[in-house]
Amino acid sequence: MNINDLTDLLKNPYETEWIELKVNDFEPQSIGEYISALSNSACLHEKEAGYLIFGIENKTHKAFGTKFKPREAKIGNEELENWLATQLNPRIDFKIFEFVIDSNPVIVFKIDATKDTPVKFRGEDYIRVGSYKKKLSEFPEKTRKIWSKSLIKRFEKELAATNKESDEILRLLDYTSLFDLLKEPLPANKASILEKLEQEKVITRKHNYYNITNLGALLFAKDINKFEELNRKSVRVILYKGKDRITTEKEQTGKKGYANGFEELIDYINNILPSNEEIGKAFRTETKLYPSLAIRELVANALIHQDLTVKGSSPMIEIFKDRIEVTNPGKPLINILRFIDHNPESRNEMLALFMRRIGVCEERGSGIDKVIFQCELYQLPAPEFIEGENFTRVILYSPRVLREMDRKDKIRACYQHCCLKYVSGSIMSNQTLRGRFGIEDKNYPMVSRIISDTLEEKLIKDYDPSNKSKKYAKYLPFWA
Numbered sequence: 175m176n177i178n179d180l181t182d183l184l185k186n187p188y189e190t191e192w193i194e195l196k197v198n199d200f201e202p203q204s205i206g207e208y209i210s211a212l213s214n215s216a217c218l219h220e221k222e223a224g225y226l227i228f229g230i231e232n233k234t235h236k237a238f239g240t241k242f243k244p245r246e247a248k249i250g251n252e253e254l255e256n257w258l259a260t261q262l263n264p265r266i267d268f269k270i271f272e273f274v275i276d277s278n279p280v281i282v283f284k285i286d287a288t289k290d291t292p293v294k295f296r297g298e299d300y301i302r303v304g305s306y307k308k309k310l311s312e313f314p315e316k317t318r319k320i321w322s323k324s325l326i327k328r329f330e331k332e333l334a335a336t337n338k339e340s341d342e343i344l345r346l347l348d349y350t351s352l353f354d355l356l357k358e359p360l361p362a363n364k365a366s367i368l369e370k371l372e373q374e375k376v377i378t379r380k381h382n383y384y385n386i387t388n389l390g391a392l393l394f395a396k397d398i399n400k401f402e403e404l405n406r407k408s409v410r411v412i413l414y415k416g417k418d419r420i421t422t423e424k425e426q427t428g429k430k431g432y433a434n435g436f437e438e439l440i441d442y443i444n445n446i447l448p449s450n451e452e453i454g455k456a457f458r459t460e461t462k463l464y465p466s467l468a469i470r471e472l473v474a475n476a477l478i479h480q481d482l483t484v485k486g487s488s489p490m491i492e493i494f495k496d497r498i499e500v501t502n503p504g505k506p507l508i509n510i511l512r513f514i515d516h517n518p519e520s521r522n523e524m525l526a527l528f529m530r531r532i533g534v535c536e537e538r539g540s541g542i543d544k545v546i547f548q549c550e551l552y553q554l555p556a557p558e559f560i561e562g563e564n565f566t567r568v569i570l571y572s573p574r575v576l577r578e579m580d581r582k583d584k585i586r587a588c589y590q591h592c593c594l595k596y597v598s599g600s601i602m603s604n605q606t607l608r609g610r611f612g613i614e615d616k617n618y619p620m621v622s623r624i625i626s627d628t629l630e631e632k633l634i635k636d637y638d639p640s641n642k643s644k645k646y647a648k649y650l651p652f653w654a
Contacts, residue, residue: 194227196232216287217288226282237275237276255270264288269284334401335391338383338384343368347395352394358370389524393525411428411439414495419492467548487503510559515651555579555587557590
């Protein structure tokens, strides 16, 4: 690190979550806590390092100088630098740099971002929230992201096949699909094709040989079984005969990559889904029980948000007589109650970015609001989101009339309807919920009971608590 690097850091108009500015506050315990917090925050924000800088005033970024001399400081008979290092777990690296700006001494701790696990100082891990240092235990969602961030980032860049000649690369990868999906013309020569694959991080080059990245194989494998470490990442689709897992009617495990095989996967699922036969005036027509757009969104989510580091597990679509279960490995990174409104957090940024570019998912979100909307449009029960020990599952239920739904079904539908209204710029009322359930206006007390139960569960709240009319009251999600 040199003075130009420091100057660039100070161009930030204010402290960030990975830069802390101080003058003379150099109590050893506090320094250790900041090392933990800045290392964890740097990982969370995908920065190479965090920085603890002494001698720079926070508001003005002027060099006031510092009296702190870390190389002379000791804890008992032990040098401060060594003492700090021994109190960190894991033992991440940090370096101390000394500068002089306008005759004022400035000290910089450059702290490597953690890679595999949150950094603890003396048994406690910390994080930066805005300009404040907090205990990481208070923010479980940030903890999850740190645990997964660097592992997944490395996974996408790791190599699925190494030292391959160019012809073998083109035999293993469905490169024509890449150009089709990106709506780009296929180059006329092999060199240009390989150059594009390298540009898209599908392959890397070393001298006269090529490597295929995990990202490239996952997206564009012609046969994923050719990649030993990835063959358990294939999507499984299982059709059961009844409402349980006792009798399997069909089972298929995908061979193609997620990008070149996505449309084929969705078509296969839609073709085996149960349907209702409707008889019109002249023709019989089949109507699928589940909206195809909801299926598409949920399958895309399962691929994009899975934890790729989970061994021996893959995205799975299970079709029962009365429901569909879409499961992906890994706990969700956000609270399942906030799936509708929260900005999505993807473990697999490179995978998600490419899938967005080819139109499999949208730039802005997870598509859960679309799923909820489609379920309401089809008059289906509300989908159920489940967080397991090491998986995330979404259940779509087949059509049921209101009297066949239990209390939990009705509360879940009420909460999701309230969220959907709010993110759409509207507000839930007894009237809108009657429309969601298809209930006649005269039966509004029935809906009032559902709203009352949802209020009792603290999932929604009154828009105007002073309004005493339940019939005309409006409601917001608990988080609004």
